[in-house]
Structures are given as C-alpha cells and as structure tokens.
Amino acid sequence: MSFKVPFGDVKLRYESLRKQLDETVQRVLPSGYYILGPELERFEKRFADFLGADYTVGCASGTEAIYLALKACGVGRDDEVVVVAHTAVPTISAISMTGAEPVFVDIDPSTYVMDVTKVAAALTPATRAIVPVHIYGQVVDLDPLFELGKQRGIPVIEDVAQATGATYKGRIAGTMGDFGAFSFYPSKNLGAFGDGGAVCTNSEEGYRNLLMLRNYGQSKRYYHDTIGINSRLDELQAAILDVQLPYVAEWNARRREIARRFTAGLKDVVITPTESSFGTHVYHLYVIQTDNRDGLQQYLLDREIQTLIHYPVPAHLQKAYAYRGYSRGSLPVTEQVTERILSLPMFPELTNDQVDLVIDEVRRYLTVNPQHVLNPTLPIASTLAK
Ligand SMILES: Cc1ncc(COP(=O)(O)O)c(C=O)c1O
Structure with missing residues (x-):
C-alpha cells in the first residue's frame, strides 16, 4: 500500500546521499x-569522537550490543537485570x-522512560545490571541510577537504540553508563542499510x-580467552x-x-510529548496519547496516513515472558499508556506539508468525535498513581 504520509521512508535517505553511498x-x-x-576501524573512531567517548565497538545489531555489554x-x-517493560522486546x-x-x-x-524512583525497590542480591532505555529518543534521568549503581556496585547499561545524539545534562547519551548500546537498524536516527x-x-x-x-572470544586468532559469539559490523555497513x-x-535537528x-x-x-528539562529529545518517534487510539489510527489509515504503536504489548505481558509471572496490573502506568499511545510519522525527510496534513486529519477526526478530545491541562496518564 502506498501512503500520502508513510511512517518512514529510508529510500529517501539513500536518494539524498546516493552519489556518496554508491561510491x-x-x-x-x-x-x-x-x-x-x-572501514570498521575508521567508523568506530569517528563514532566515538561524535559521542565524545573513548571507545566504540561495532557489532551485528542493537540486540547484540546490549547482550555484549x-x-x-x-x-x-540466574542473575537479575532491572529494566522497563515499555521497550522494544529485543532489549529484553x-x-x-x-x-x-x-x-x-x-x-x-x-x-514514558524508566521511573527511576522505582528502581531501588526492584534490586535484590541477584541484581547484576540496570538497563535504562532512552525510549523514543529521550534520555532517562540517569544520575539517580548512577548513584544507586555506585552504592550497590551494579553497572548501568544504557539502551540508546532509539536515541543516537540525544543529550543528558550536556553529555551525549550512551557515554555516561558503564556501557551504551546502539542500534543501526535502518530507520534509527543513524541507520545502516x-x-x-555498536557498544x-x-x-x-x-x-x-x-x-x-x-x-x-578470541584474544588473537584461534586463541579463545572467553566464550564469545560472532557479532561484527561488516565493512560495507561501517x-x-x-x-x-x-x-x-542535522537530521536530529529536523526531527525536533x-x-x-x-x-x-x-x-x-x-x-503531546513532554520533554524533560535535563536533556535533548531526538524524536526517533513522535508519540501522542489519545483515548480512542484505535479509532484514530484507522481514520488516519483510511486517509493514507501510516501510524504505528510502540508498543502494543509491553514485555511483561508478552507470551514469551509469561513464565516470569507478571500479570495485568503489575505495571499500571506502562499498561495504561500502552492502550493510548500512537506514533505519528517521523523521519527527517517528512515535508512540512505532510506534517500539516497529519495535523489536519487528527484535528478533523477529533472534530467529528469531540468526546475524544483530551484536555491537555489534565493529562490522564499523569493522574495515575506513581
Ligand atoms: C529500544 C530498543 N532496544 C533494542 C533494539 C534492538 O535493536 P536491533 O533491532 O538493532 O537489534 C531496538 C530496535 O529495535 C530498540 O528500539
């Protein structure tokens, strides 16, 4: 199906850089x-410079970046890792x-990021890491986590898959924790083909x-000092x-x-999204909340505007994680938000006319369905018990 406003279009990125990429x-x-x-060596150095960090190590995916970290x-x-359920399941x-x-x-x-006030109560003697996820492109309030990590000797691994270039108190996300894990999935803020x-x-x-x-796990060819895997970023992608x-x-500025x-x-x-005061949101995703999300999504689809839900089922309620014993009600904010969120099209090549068309259609839907207009001075999610 073709859309007047697609959710994303990575071909446009190829077209804008075609000559350099083909060469x-x-x-x-x-x-x-x-x-x-x-090629990998050069990219790893330049990516570390871009981040303002000492090292980056390319690998095969964001999932494996988290695994390697x-x-x-x-x-x-049997170790435990404290994390949110409101994330892409690959984090888990x-x-x-x-x-x-x-x-x-x-x-x-x-x-929508980790409620850091909830972390201390989740730690047990088996906790070996905390994984804050900078979901949608906005950084978690990291300092309280670092403080907790330091007190308890627990490393913090930032999941930066959705937040390449975002900042926290002037520093770039992914450089502040013990490790930062990046994804170069094609639609990410920096995406491969x-x-x-990278870690x-x-x-x-x-x-x-x-x-x-x-x-x-090789320290040198054919000498394996540790048990490793094959997770490399190939020369072409680097x-x-x-x-x-x-x-x-520039792309992040356009997203903003x-x-x-x-x-x-x-x-x-x-x-509409709330930006925290301590960082720069880089809008990997632009996520709204409305109380008739499915109706709005269908209305937009009928008008050839593609939207997605990130994510329709939180990790703790996925079939794969049923064995962990979480039930509906265990994470009330996550669960309520999940029912109401909708990601609008977001990529740097979107034109202002496309953005305006999306705005007009959302408004038109809510004019026809005024009962679903939310009073933004009373955001429903923020009335939930913390
Ligand atoms: C928050 C988050 N973590 C991890 C991943 C996994 O990255 P990849 O798809 O590169 O394995 C993704 C991307 O899907 C993500 O959005």
Whole structure:
C-alpha cells in the first residue's frame, strides 16, 4: 500500500546521499576486506569522537550490543537485570540471551522512560545490571541510577537504540553508563542499510573485553580467552554509516523541528510529548496519547496516513515472558499508556506539508468525535498513581 504520509521512508535517505553511498559501495566491494577491516576501524573512531567517548565497538545489531555489554559486565545465568517493560522486546531478548532474568519496573507517565524512583525497590542480591532505555529518543534521568549503581556496585547499561545524539545534562547519551548500546537498524536516527549496532564505553578493560566477545572470544586468532559469539559490523555497513555520521546532528535537528510543528498543531486535542528539562529529545518517534487510539489510527489509515504503536504489548505481558509471572496490573502506568499511545510519522525527510496534513486529519477526526478530545491541562496518564 502506498501512503500520502508513510511512517518512514529510508529510500529517501539513500536518494539524498546516493552519489556518496554508491561510491562507497564501489570502493569497499573490490577491496577484499569485508569483516574487521579499515572501514570498521575508521567508523568506530569517528563514532566515538561524535559521542565524545573513548571507545566504540561495532557489532551485528542493537540486540547484540546490549547482550555484549551485559556479558562484558559478567551478567549470566540466574542473575537479575532491572529494566522497563515499555521497550522494544529485543532489549529484553538480550537479557534473556545471557541467561539472566528481567525484573521490570514501571515508567514515568509523562516522559514514558524508566521511573527511576522505582528502581531501588526492584534490586535484590541477584541484581547484576540496570538497563535504562532512552525510549523514543529521550534520555532517562540517569544520575539517580548512577548513584544507586555506585552504592550497590551494579553497572548501568544504557539502551540508546532509539536515541543516537540525544543529550543528558550536556553529555551525549550512551557515554555516561558503564556501557551504551546502539542500534543501526535502518530507520534509527543513524541507520545502516541492513542490521548493525555498536557498544560505547570509556573503560579500556571493557573495550578489550568487547573486542573479544564479538569475535568468538578470541584474544588473537584461534586463541579463545572467553566464550564469545560472532557479532561484527561488516565493512560495507561501517563504511555506509561513516558516510551518514556527519548528517546525524542535522537530521536530529529536523526531527525536533517536525516535533515542534506537530506539538504546536495538536497540543490542545491530544497529549503531546513532554520533554524533560535535563536533556535533548531526538524524536526517533513522535508519540501522542489519545483515548480512542484505535479509532484514530484507522481514520488516519483510511486517509493514507501510516501510524504505528510502540508498543502494543509491553514485555511483561508478552507470551514469551509469561513464565516470569507478571500479570495485568503489575505495571499500571506502562499498561495504561500502552492502550493510548500512537506514533505519528517521523523521519527527517517528512515535508512540512505532510506534517500539516497529519495535523489536519487528527484535528478533523477529533472534530467529528469531540468526546475524544483530551484536555491537555489534565493529562490522564499523569493522574495515575506513581
Ligand atoms: C529500544 C530498543 N532496544 C533494542 C533494539 C534492538 O535493536 P536491533 O533491532 O538493532 O537489534 C531496538 C530496535 O529495535 C530498540 O528500539
């Protein structure tokens, strides 16, 4: 199906950088280096510089970036990892891959990120890591987590999959925790033309560990000091990411501009995103809340406007995690938000006309259905018990 306003369109990114990308592919393919070569080395250095961190290590996906970071912290079987259920399930898959168990905490009702006031009560003697997820492009309030982590000797691993370039108190997300895990899934704020990921760290020991873990646990060829996997960012994707890296700041600025336009046009009829005071939101996703979300989504679809829900089922209520014993009601804010959220189209190449069309159609729907207009001075989610 073609849309007047698609949810995303990565082909437009290819078209805007076509010449550079085509030249890059033509340089790398005849080079004979496809894995762990100079393109990856260059990208890892430049990505670390972009972040203002000491090291980054490319890997095969965001999921494996989280997995590798957890392994580098020594997380394994029967350990516990404190995390939110309001995330892409791969955050949780990565925890499961280590043999550890996720322990879920609720989210803040206005910013949708981890409610850091809930973390201390979730810690047990088995807790080996805390994974704050910078969902939608907005950073979790990290300082209280670092404080808690320091007191209890528990590492903090930032899931930055949706927040490349976001900031917290002037520093770039992913550089402040013990490790930061990035995804280069094509639609991300910095996306490959295939799968990819990276782990960021300022620890030399952590860096050396990651280099082994992503490459079968080898310290040198055929010498395996630890049990690792194959999780490498290939030369072609690294080179393609390197071409795009200089544009990330500009693309994030455009995402913020689109967000401002949406918010100005919609704030009196739906709940628009709340930006926290301590950071820069980079709007991987622009998420509104409304009390007839499914009706609005269908109305927009009928008018060729594509929207998505991030995410319709929180991790603690997924069939795969039923064995953990969480039931409906265990995470009330997460569960209520899940019923009401809708992600509007968001990508840097969206035109202002497309944004305005989305605004007009949302408003038209709410004119026909005035009972669903929310009074933004009374955001329903923030009236939930904390
Ligand atoms: C918050 C979050 N964490 C982890 C991941 C996993 O990243 P990937 O798809 O690159 O494995 C994603 C992306 O889907 C994500 O949005």
